Amino acid sequence: MxxxxxxxxxxxxxxxxxxxxxxxxxxxxxxxxxxxxxxxxxxxxxxxxxxxxxxxxxxxxxxxxxxxxxxxxxxxxxxxxxxxxxxxxxxxxxxxxxGGLKVWNETLKDELSLDKKDPTMSASDDITGCLDDNPDATHCRLTYPEDAREVA
Amino acid sequence: MTQSIVPMLIAAGDQAVHKVSPGSIRDSANPVESFMRDGIVVIVDIGVIAVALAIVFCLLRMLKGPTLVDRSIAADTIAMQVVALVILLTVRLGTLQFFDAVLIVSFLGFISTLAFAQFIGRRRSAL
Structure with a gap:
């Protein structure tokens, strides 16, 4: 066996x-x-x-x-x-x-969005300047020719 | 040109078939070996159905998914399940002709995931 x-x-x-x-x-x-x-x-x-x-x-x-x-x-x-x-x-x-994807409404904590709102954190939009309505934030975007044309 | 290439490909496939000795086509008088050989065939046959069901679930999510992120997640998962089907085919048939597709489909899935992430981040909208 x-x-x-x-x-x-x-x-x-x-x-x-x-x-x-x-x-x-x-x-x-x-x-x-x-x-x-x-x-x-x-x-x-x-x-x-x-x-x-x-x-x-x-x-x-x-x-x-x-x-x-x-x-x-x-x-x-x-x-x-x-x-x-x-x-x-x-x-x-x-x-x-x-891109603004919504979390589930029973999610307990979303720390990345809290850090983005905190102006002392490095993920903040105030430090990186990556706001949607900021025309000078060329370093946040991909440097394609049409992007350069948009900023100029 | 093609008439000379096709027999060469078939001969290369035959060499690849005869080079390995997988368990699913092995003849043995040992009771444990023959039991496990039949058992692996049954597991593979059930697994093809399970992976096909999982692909159907992912396709439903791809139809239904409210945002573009859900659809790209479903596409990535379907690529991984195609890899799983290729592995099941290799184990069932015992040939090495399809095993290269594992690495290729993994690369394609990763690169398509990167392309979807670039597209979503560049559009600045996940919807």
Missing amino acids: IQDFTWIAIRDIIAAVFLASGLFFMFVGGFGVFRMPDAYHRLHAASKCTTLGITGMLLAACFHIADPIVISKAIITVVFTFVANPIGSHLIAKAGHH
Whole structure:
């Protein structure tokens, strides 16, 4: 009985566990994007769940197909996902917050908007000068030719 | 030109198929190995349905989403779920022909997320 658990069988058991957990996270991420009440909540569900889901499924592929090509590509993809997914989520959230995206009405605290109203904080619009009606705030904008034409 | 390239591509695919020995096409008399081989096939078949349901939820959010931020979040999540479907296809078929698409679709999803963030921040309106 115990000698039936060869290395191939143990590898497949580990692959099944990782595959099931990765699929669980992927499904929960997709459902959370639909279900959550607010764009920030949806971003939370999407970024965490897709990162963990991709990682689990790539580890399952590594254990199931024990090949150097699969393992090297999976390591590259996992490192890239762990770097790129939080950066993308952070950029989307920051752009939405600067664009005036509303929070859920049961959100307890929005510290970035409090800091923007505080003139002593570095995120304040008074210090950075990034107000919408400030025509001299060229450093806040992307320097494209049509922007320069607008300011001039 | 194409008549000479297509058989080369098919031959390269056959080499890639025969180079690996995945568990889903492996014959074995060991009871635990054959049980786990069938179990992984069942998990993958259930997982394709689960990921397809998640894509449907994301498409509903993309139709319904009140702001542009919600739609871009749904697009990013759909890109990650396409990556998950490619991994499931690799595990189920046991070939390495589709595994390059994992890295490519990850790059495309990240770059599209950056483009959406730039677009939203440049428009200065999330609506």
